[in-house]
Amino acid sequence: MQPDQLTASNLSPLTPAYDSILTLAPYQTGKPIEELTREYGVSDVVKLASNENPMGCSPRVTLAITEQLGQLSRYPDGNGYYLKQALADFNDVKVEQITLGNGSDDLLDILARSFVGADDAIVYSQYAFVVYSMLAKMQGAMDVEVPAHRFGHDLKAMSQAVQDNPNTKIVFIANPNNPTGAQLEQKELRQFVASVPSSVLVVLDEAYIEYSPESNNRALLDEFDNVIIVRTFSKAYGLAGLRVGYALSSVAVAELLNRIRQPFNVSRVGLAAAAAALADQDFIEKTRQMNDEQMRWLEKQFDTLGLGFVKSHANFIMVEVQVEMEDITAASIHQALLEQGVIVRPLGAYGLPNWLRITVGVAEDNLRLIDTLRSILSED
Template structure:
């Protein structure tokens, strides 16, 4: 039966699931090269804003992708068996403890959707990856930001936050941390996990672990069932454009995550590329060695320029601009074709996060920055 009263659907307001969505700002990505070219007409652009691998990916990836081009009309393996097999051999985790995602961000989202409700809380550190606070708002949950200690995680304070909030379901820890590059000691992190109730998940975001082997806390999975480690192929492996990551956990947790994740959430090309990239660890060693050398060079240059920085264990470095208008310096860099990441959104308005590039890119950055600071 149809109502005699008509409804003007065009004027109806959408229903917001949670009030917190109204406070949720879209994630700000690094400015694309194409956008800078359109805005300023700069053709020779150096992008050092998104912590991408400036070397690229393993040559083996190209062959793996090529072999899949004739199968693009077919769905990928929804279980990702061969990639999981490679991850299992690499990490020593059984296949039933591995979950694949469309980048590590996808896995962080799946974790929140699986374990966090509107009456729950998520604990994370100040100056940590902004997605953690976003996930709390997406779930309509309480986000508890714990003040940082020397720009890194204050685990004692985070432990206290969990004790003070019995509804805490997840603690997110980025190690090395983005955007500050700080790193936690293994013994300190183990003690932290041991001090928490087993009902609280500790999610270790190890997106940059290849750059710092000391940040690999895989051993915690053998001792604690409430630890989940999330990693990505977007950074050292150079597959940011394909969006693929993985989570390591106990089998029961992985079983829940695999119920919630979308079917076919990793593409056929992504599966093949990641498997090939993982198998070429010689390439990863080259990537990391280059990063170490260039990081040391950049640190010396920043010292020469009188700029402060935070010692980083990743492939980026956070630099303090001793100037009242960091935004103006960032703008000047953009106008000369150098893209870095301002950190206003992290509550760090006087800092820029700079990805470590290859030698030519880093020299271009320093030369441009020196000329801007000299002109000031």
């Protein structure tokens, strides 16, 4: 037996494809309401941790789901014909430019698996969606984190990072950004795309686009073949529990993505629900109006409480908890809120240990949050 064969035979079946996978920590989701109830026995829970739509979803969605209940034994349309046609009309693109996903996370994963190898690099911003770094590690690739500017993307520095790393395959840009809520102007984003080689894919993660229509960079698809836009039905459309997302790209990129995509990655119920949700733009407008009103109210309350925050263009706001007393930290405030039935998101995993990300809820939920927060701060 040859030495290299001996080495291979001694490998554990649990040896990952890349050592970088061992450095990954499981993604931490927002604490489920059921889990909080089990842990603390709290029955009246307000969840403001996962940027879900507190208004739920369009009534049209409920009807569409009901109509599918008699067909659950049947596989969905693997091509998603009707949803893709609706998305093509809505976004003024060809059907062939669309790829469907099991949520936008699925599409980000498909992109990485389609284009990134172990000798390649992924560029992203500090304080951006943690999944970007995870994807690089999953592929055994180099992850290049560019320092943020005022909690947002520093596009000049990111362009330089691409130049410094000629093996860059993908640049991920979240706009508006999660978890900071920062937004990029269309002009500067176009300049950035024009500055990078056409061989580098620029992935615009527009998960919160419905809350910030001015962040819509659909026009870039007509000018640049290396731009990919990824969106989701999990946020404003209120379908987080069904997991439906989509990507807009050139026909050539979509053709490759659909080779990697699992054939039934969106369920029958998800396809029908997403099509119904897309058709009800009145619901989206009401959602946006409610979010804008409640965001302004929350900003005033945080000012009154003496808490700093970052101006957000999404449906969440990042709040700084910095109190002079050493025993009061964002972690301790988070824990105290949990014990009183209010779930928010700590940001230690993002390198922001003094900050909490708080979803904008309906008026009743926001009042509960502020009253609870005020009580906790006054006690300390």
